[in-house]
Amino acid sequence: MGQSHSLTINGRSLSVSLDDPDTPLLYVLRNEVGLHGPRFGCGLGQCGSCTVHVDGQAVRSCVTPLSSLKPEAKIVTLEGLGTPEAPHPVQAAFVEEQAAQCGYCINGMIMTSAALLKDKPKPSEAEIRQALVGNLCRCGTHARIVRAVQRAAASL
Structure with a gap:
């Protein structure tokens, strides 16, 4: 039991x-x-x-x-984190920047980015890259992912 x-x-x-x-x-x-x-x-x-x-x-x-x-x-x-009707700003930014391709990394990228922005609402590009360094992306959409986090930070 x-x-x-x-x-x-x-x-x-x-x-x-x-x-x-x-x-x-x-x-x-x-x-x-x-x-x-x-x-x-x-x-x-x-x-x-x-x-x-x-x-x-x-x-x-x-x-x-x-x-x-x-x-x-x-x-x-x-x-x-959010809903389809009211997505979290990071979720919305990832959609707007078309940051996902295969979906393998997207959960980790979004959850890590949301935690980063909670602790540091206006991170630099270097800080975003450092926060995401432990998340592997097979598709190589890193530039879109960074832009999505920057977009989310600007909307907060």
Whole structure:
């Protein structure tokens, strides 16, 4: 019989039951909760595609065991950042700049950028590039991604 864990995900209180408390948060979000914004990429915390916010900080959910989260932790995924009707400024800017191609990196790029802009509303281009250095993009849309973050910063 599994242990029950209470989580607040995208503003909703949920309880999940798992046999292994060291199950990565990514697996809980995708398999137990049904959210597909965070993606499985490398499984090692090196590509960024699994990035979510935990208490406002960007974290790699593929290497974050469920047992490491405090019960009061607030988790926000790409789905909770904004809505189709009212997207977060970073989400809107990524659409306007056509910054996504294959979609592999987009979750990590958006979640990392939103965390950056929360902490530093007017970052320089160098600061944007530095913040995103740990997010891998296979398509090479880096210039569009940087422009999208700059556009979002200007709209905040």
